[in-house]
Structure formats: structure tokens, C-alpha cells
Amino acid sequence: xxxxxxASILRxxxxxxxxxxxxxxxxxxxxxxxxxxxPATVRNELAVLEREGYLVQPHTSAGRVPTExxxxxxxxxxxxQGRLHPQQRQTVLxxxxxxxGALEHMLAETSRLLSDLTSYAAVVIGPPHEQxxxxxxxxxxxxxxxxxxxxxxxxxxxxxxxxxxxTDTGDDNLAAATARLATALAGRPVGLPVTVxxxxxxxxxxxVGDALTALGGxxxxxxxxxxxxxxxxxxxAFDAVETVxxxxxxxxxxxxxxxxxRDVLDRGLSVAIGTEVGHESLTxxxxxxxxxxxxxxxxGTIGIVGPTRMKYPQALAAVALVSQRLGRRLSEx
Amino acid sequence: xxxxxxASILRxxxxxxxxxxxxxxxxxxxxxxxxxxxPATVRNELAVLEREGYLVQPHTSAGRVPTExxxxxxxxxxxxQGRLHPQQRQTVLxxxxxxxGALEHMLAETSRLLSDLTSYAAVVIGPPHEQxxxxxxxxxxxxxxxxxxxxxxxxxxxxxxxxxxxTDTGDDNLAAATARLATALAGRPVGLPVTVxxxxxxxxxxxVGDALTALGGxxxxxxxxxxxxxxxxxxxAFDAVETVxxxxxxxxxxxxxxxxxRDVLDRGLSVAIGTEVGHESLTxxxxxxxxxxxxxxxxGTIGIVGPTRMKYPQALAAVALVSQRLGRRLSEx
DNA sequence: GTTAGCACTCGGTACAATCGAGTGCTAGCG
DNA sequence: CGCTAGCACTCGATTGTACCGAGTGCTAAC
Numbered sequence: 026x027x028x029x030x031x032a033s034i035l036r037x038x039x040x041x042x043x044x045x046x047x048x049x050x051x052x053x054x055x056x057x058x059x060x061x062x063x064p065a066t067v068r069n070e071l072a073v074l075e076r077e078g079y080l081v082q083p084h085t086s087a088g089r090v091p092t093e094x095x096x097x098x099x100x101x102x103x104x105x106q107g108r109l110h111p112q113q114r115q116t117v118l119x120x121x122x123x124x125x126g127a128l129e130h131m132l133a134e135t136s137r138l139l140s141d142l143t144s145y146a147a148v149v150i151g152p153p154h155e156q157x158x159x160x161x162x163x164x165x166x167x168x169x170x171x172x173x174x175x176x177x178x179x180x181x182x183x184x185x186x187x188x189x190x191x192t193d194t195g196d197d198n199l200a201a202a203t204a205r206l207a208t209a210l211a212g213r214p215v216g217l218p219v220t221v222x223x224x225x226x227x228x229x230x231x232x233v234g235d236a237l238t239a240l241g242g243x244x245x246x247x248x249x250x251x252x253x254x255x256x257x258x259x260x261x262a263f264d265a266v267e268t269v270x271x272x273x274x275x276x277x278x279x280x281x282x283x284x285x286x287r288d289v290l291d292r293g294l295s296v297a298i299g300t301e302v303g304h305e306s307l308t309x310x311x312x313x314x315x316x317x318x319x320x321x322x323x324x325g326t327i328g329i330v331g332p333t334r335m336k337y338p339q340a341l342a343a344v345a346l347v348s349q350r351l352g353r354r355l356s357e358x
Numbered sequence: 359x360x361x362x363x364x365a366s367i368l369r370x371x372x373x374x375x376x377x378x379x380x381x382x383x384x385x386x387x388x389x390x391x392x393x394x395x396x397p398a399t400v401r402n403e404l405a406v407l408e409r410e411g412y413l414v415q416p417h418t419s420a421g422r423v424p425t426e427x428x429x430x431x432x433x434x435x436x437x438x439q440g441r442l443h444p445q446q447r448q449t450v451l452x453x454x455x456x457x458x459g460a461l462e463h464m465l466a467e468t469s470r471l472l473s474d475l476t477s478y479a480a481v482v483i484g485p486p487h488e489q490x491x492x493x494x495x496x497x498x499x500x501x502x503x504x505x506x507x508x509x510x511x512x513x514x515x516x517x518x519x520x521x522x523x524x525t526d527t528g529d530d531n532l533a534a535a536t537a538r539l540a541t542a543l544a545g546r547p548v549g550l551p552v553t554v555x556x557x558x559x560x561x562x563x564x565x566v567g568d569a570l571t572a573l574g575g576x577x578x579x580x581x582x583x584x585x586x587x588x589x590x591x592x593x594x595a596f597d598a599v600e601t602v603x604x605x606x607x608x609x610x611x612x613x614x615x616x617x618x619x620r621d622v623l624d625r626g627l628s629v630a631i632g633t634e635v636g637h638e639s640l641t642x643x644x645x646x647x648x649x650x651x652x653x654x655x656x657x658g659t660i661g662i663v664g665p666t667r668m669k670y671p672q673a674l675a676a677v678a679l680v681s682q683r684l685g686r687r688l689s690e691x
Numbered sequence: 692g693t694t695a696g697c698a699c700t701c702g703g704t705a706c707a708a709t710c711g712a713g714t715g716c717t718a719g720c721g
Numbered sequence: 722c723g724c725t726a727g728c729a730c731t732c733g734a735t736t737g738t739a740c741c742g743a744g745t746g747c748t749a750a751c
Contacts, residue, residue, distance in 0.1 A: 051714080052712085063724070063725050063726080066725065069715090069724090082713090084733065085730090085731050085733095087713065088712080127518050163510075167513075167514055173514060177500075177506055177508060179500065186459070187458070187459070255610070260593070260599055260603035261603055263599070266593055269599060276590075277589065381744090383744050384745085385743080396693070396695080398695070398746095399692085399694065415745085418702095419744050
């Protein structure tokens with residue numbers, strides 16, 4: 026463990042480095058004024074912190090830069106429950122007061138909000154479709170051999186699948202199939218296999234069959250809804266264009282992003298730093314995540330992706346507040 | 359107008375520059391072998407082309423770089439109908455043969471396809487919601503004071519609006535309101551104002567009113583569906599991270615992107631080069647657009663955004679093929 | 692009209708000198 | 722015994738200089 030003074034110095038290095046992106050030297054730490062010791066003393070402590078693995082020197086005659094271990098200690102032991110600027114807090118509250126519209130739209134806007142708050146890229150993962158129950162099912166004819174299966178789930182998600190048939194289908198057949206589907210599925214979670222008794226009408230039975238196949242089969246394949254906002258901010262966070270490209274490439278792969286956040290949460294973390302993130306292209310990135318709950322049940326995840334030299338206190342505070350308010354807002358409906 | 363040799367030389371400069379990103383000198387042009395003249399002759403021609411505004415020299419002792427006028431001439435007069443590599447063509451055909459799923463999903467995948475084909479950022483704009491007619495309307499209760507208005511349009515688009523009520527609402531009232539809405543709206547284009555005769559039942563009438571307000575009011579505000587794929591490719595196209603940031607910022611603003619493509623199309627162009635694009639942050643970018651038609655009617659737009667030194671022939675060919683096949687695929691259903 | 696030849700320009704590279712931020716170490720001080 | 726002033730040292734960054742070479746424009750000859 027680190028004594029008080031070492032901890033203070035480590036904190037100073039991390040905070041300075043996060044602000045300036047420059048290796049931090051002993052004199053700069055003394056200039057901050059918190060510590061009433063000489064640069065030489067600080068240097069001794071820095072040497073110890075380096076030996077212990079909290080800091081590194083890019084080269085002999087440079088200041089110190091935090092290692093992942095350094096950031097980790099900062100986040101775990103040195104970060105007070107960060108407070109958001111009151112104005113930012115206000116922005117969040119107003120956002121959720123005025124938010125409206127379809128679920129997807131709201132989640133997309135939330136990712137923008139979070140990105141604007143933190144100036145990093147933000148990820149919002151919607152509620153999983155599995156756990157909701159079916160409220161309404163309908164087959165809507167779009168053409169002679171074409172219909173749209175629309176299912177409304179209890180959490181407001183609308184699932185739709187286009188269906189194509191071998192033979193022409195009348196509206197009455199669609200209606201009959203819709204009725205059978207509705208009674209069979211209503212109140213049940215989607216994704217569970219369901220058997221619907223045959224009617225004897227071959228056309229209707231085949232419609233019902235097609236619809237169930239479409240609902241069930243596609244299921245695991247279908248991604249959760251993911252919204253990435255402010256990816257452009259990554260271009261401000263790094264000065265190597267190649268790094269930017271790699272990170273953006275990751276952020277474009279929804280499946281990867283979802284898995285990433287889920288993994289971090291599963292490890293019980295709310296912050297993953299550098300290699301902890303578990304992705305080669307993101308070794309220069311940190312991820313801050315938080316789940317949100319709708320009506321007391323875990324529903325989805327939000328997170329931000331930024332450089333390892335991230336403003337952790339603000340980031341944590343922003344993610345915490347937004348996840349809480351988003352959950353509350355979605356619980357209202 | 360340019361004589362044959364000047365045109366050939368201009369073409370050589372543009373093609374070389376697009377490939378190498380390096381200013382092109384007289385010797386490099388001669389090395390290509392198409393022309394049987396000496397470097398000195400080429401230099402004379404280059405000087406003329408520069409005087410005419412087709413080329414510039416970054417500095418005195420450098421080769422030439424095309425100006426916007428140079429690219430413009432190249433695109434208008436020197437680009438044969440570009441052919442896609444047969445393999446790429448095959449990829450497109452297979453993609454649309456196997457494509458399936460909801461409209462949004464298909465459009466998003468299409469933007470990926472186009473981005474992969476060209477290695478630039480791709481934009482796919484979905485069919486506008488206005489011109490489709492309503493096929494089905496339904497109010498689905500999600501809670502005592504909460505319902506979801508789901509409207510299926512003839513082109514497969516599903517519009518949904520959450521509704522919140524002052525008072526608790528029974529399922530029978532929702533059903534009654536749904537029935538009235540269905541008869542009033544079926545077959546009509548969404549967005550047109552509609553009056554529904556009162557029933558006398560205050561609750562049902564208020565439900566119907568709320569639903570119509572939600573459908574109508576929000577309308578102009580609601581953006582078209584836009585899908586941007588492969589934005590990360592912009593990081594490979596430019597080496598200044600600030601340029602990348604600016605371009606990405608634009609690409610994140612769906613409204614701006616839609617307007618941009620629309621403007622270009624309205625000017626009757628299929629390619630906009632540099633400042634022609636009409637956006638300060640995109641002066642180093644070119645845009646290639648094409649509309650696509652569903653059942654003979656103009657439906658949406660696709661496009662790509664890349665650096666001015668874009669591989670125009672391939673880009674044009676890819677956009678043309680994809681727009682055609684996308685239109686055809688959507689016409690099927 | 693074309694081209695060989697040539698003087699000229701100027702960005703890029705290589706190298707040395709210098710600067711300075713920052714270090715580790717030692718010796719002395721309270 | 723911990724702290725600190727002082728100092729020699731390191732090494733990246735900056736500056737200056739020389740040079741190279743790609744590329745030019747011009748002129749004169751073919």
C-alpha cells in the first residue's frame with residue numbers, strides 16, 4: 026500500500042497527465058502547491074512509485090506517465106465520487122424531462138447526450154428483446170405474397186420481420202393467422218418455442234408456421250440495439266490517425282461493442298483500463314460502463330470509450346447519472 | 359477544350375496522383391509509357407494545364423497535383439463508364455440475393471457493403487415516410503396510461519409513437535380507438551391531416567385525438583432513416599487527424615448528411631468535388647451519389663464520401679450498381 | 692513542334708550543436 | 722533520519738547547416 030504522500034503524488038501525476046497529456050516532472054507537481062516539499066523529495070517518491078510499477082518514464086530525461094496500475098489505483102482509491110458540474114447535471118435532468126419519441130430514438134439521443142457530457146464516444150445498449158413478453162402480434166399484408174410480421178413487446182420494443190410466401194395470400198387468411206398467433210403468443214416471452222395447434226386450413230397453418238419460424242429462427246442472430254454516439258470524438262482524443270482508425274473500426278462493429286461492455290460488467294468492473302478492456306486495438310483506451318434498470322430489473326448497459334488518460338471522475342459521474350435517469354425514464358414508459 | 363495529348367496528360371496526372379498521393383512530375387508520366395514523347399514536352403503541356411487551372415504545384419520544385427477543375431474534367435470527360443472488378447460485382451449480386459430482414463437492417467447492411475466495395479464512407483438514405491400509405495394502425499397498451507401507436511406503411515416502414523394519457527385506459531377503449539383510426543387512416547398517406555368524426559365517448563375521442571396529434575405533429579421533425587457505414591475509413595483517407603475529426607463530425611449529423619446528398623442530386627450532379635460539396639468541413643472531400651427507385655418511383659439516395667483524390671471510376675460504378683440492385687431488391691418487397 | 696541540355700528552385704534528409712526539462716545521487720542541514 | 726540544495730548527467734527536441742535530388746522553366750538545336 027502507498028503512504029499518504031505517495032498517494033498524493035501519484036494522484037497529482039495522474040491528474041496532471043490527464044490534463045496536459047505531457048509527462049509530469051517533479052517541479053510541476055510542486056508547483057501545484059498541495060504538497061509542501063521540495064522537488065527533490067518528490068523525485069525520491071517518484072522513483073519509488075516507478076519501482077512499484079505505478080509510473081513509467083518514456084525516456085530517461087522525461088517526466089513520469091501513469092501505467093495502467095497507476096490509473097487503476099487512481100480510480101479505485103483516489104477518485105472521490107466525482108461530481109458533475111451542476112450545469113451538466115441540469116442538462117441531464119432536462120434531457121430526460123423533455124425526452125420523448127420511440128425507444129430507439131431516445132436511446133440514440135441518450136448516446137449523444139453522454140458523448141456531449143464526456144467528450145468521449147458513448148455507447149447505449151437497449152433492453153434485450155428476450156426478456157420482454159409479447160403484447161401484440163399482427164400480420165400486415167404488403168403485397169400479394171408479402172407481409173410484415175409486427176410484434177409489440179411489453180417494453181415498447183417493436184420487432185418486425187418481413188415474410189414472403191409461395192402463394193398469394195388473402196387478407197382474411199392473414200387475419201385468421203394473426204388471430205391464432207395472438208392467442209398463442211400473447212403474454213409469452215418472445216424467443217421461446219411455441220406450438221400452435223393446426224387449424225386444418227393449409228394456407229393459414231403455413232402462414233402461422235412461417236411467422237413462428239421468422240420470430241424464432243432469426244433470434245440469436247439478431248443483435249441487441251446498440252447506439253454509438255460521438256465516435257468522432259476519438260479523433261480528438263488521439264493524435265495518431267492509425268489509432269483513431271482502429272478504435273473507430275471497433276466501434277462500428279456492434280457485436281464487438283456489445284460483447285466488450287458485457288464482458289467488463291461481467292467481471293464486476295465499472296472501469297476497464299487499457300489492456301483490461303481485453304481488445305488489442307483498444308490498449309490505449311479505457312471503458313466506463315454502468316447497467317441501467319427498468320422497473321427494478323436490469324435492462325441494458327451504457328458506457329463510454331475514451332483514451333486511457335480519461336477524465337475518470339467526470340466520466341464515472343456522467344455514466345452513473347445518465348444510467349440512473351435513463352432507467353427511471355424508461356420505467357415511466 | 360483540351361487537345362488529345364493534353365487530355366491524356368491530365369488523365370495521367372490524376373490517375374497517378376489518386377494512386378500515389380504524391381505530386382506527379384513529368385518523368386513519372388513518361389514512365390507510364392502511354393505517351394511517346396519526352397519529359398520536356400510533357401513539361402510544356404503541364405505548364406499549359408497549370409495556366410488553365412487544371413493543375414497546381416504545391417511548390418516550385420514539385421510535381422503537379424490536380425485542382426478541382428482538373429478532377430472535374432477527369433470525371434466528366436475522361437472517366438470511361440468504370441467497371442467494377444467482376445468479383446466485386448459478384449459480391450453485390452450475392453449480397454442482394456441473400457439479403458433479408460427488416461428494411462432498416464437491410465439498408466444498414468447496404469451501407470456496409472458500399473463502404474467495403476469502395477473503402478470510403480457510405481451513406482444510405484431510406485425511402486421517405488411521407489409518400490407511403492398507411493396499411494395498418496394499432497394502439498397497443500403497454501401500461502395503464504401508456505400505449506404504443508404502431509403504423510405499418512405500404513413500403514414496409516413501421517412508424518411508432520409512444521402515447522401517454524392523463525387517465526387510465528382500458529383495453530376496450532384502445533380497441534375502439536384503434537378501429538376508428540384504422541378506418542380513418544387506411545390507405546391514406548401519413549402526414550396528411552385527417553379528421554375523425556367524434557363517437558361521443560369522451561375517452562375514445564381523446565385517445566384518437568392523441569394518436570392523430572402524435573402522428574401528425576412530429577412529422578416534419580422526424581428525420582429520414584439514414585445509415586452511415588464505414589466512417590472509420592475516413593481515418594485511412596486522410597493523414598491529418600483534424601481533418602478526420604471534422605469529416606466524422608459531419609457524418610454523425612444525419613440531418614446534414616441528408617441535406618448534403620439531396621443538394622448534390624438537386625443540382626443534377628452525381629459527383630461533387632471539394633468545394634462543390636458545399637460544406638466548409640468537406641473541402642477535401644468528394645461525394646458520389648445516386649438515387650434509387652422502388653417500383654419505378656424515386657425512393658431514396660445512396661452515396662459515398664471520400665477524399666477528393668477518390669477512385670472515381672470504381673466509386674461511380676459501385677454506387678451505380680448498388681443503387682440499381684437495391685432498388686430492384688426493394689421492389690420485390 | 693519536339694527535345695536535349697542546363698541552370699535553378701526548394702523541400703526533404705542527414706548531421707551536429709545546442710538547449711533544457713528532468714533525473715539520480717550525494718552531501719549537508721534541521 | 723528525513724528532507725533538500727546542489728550538481729553532474731541524460732536525452733529528446735529544437736535549431737542551423739549542408740547537401741541531395743526531384744522537378745522545373747528556358748534556350749537552343751534538331
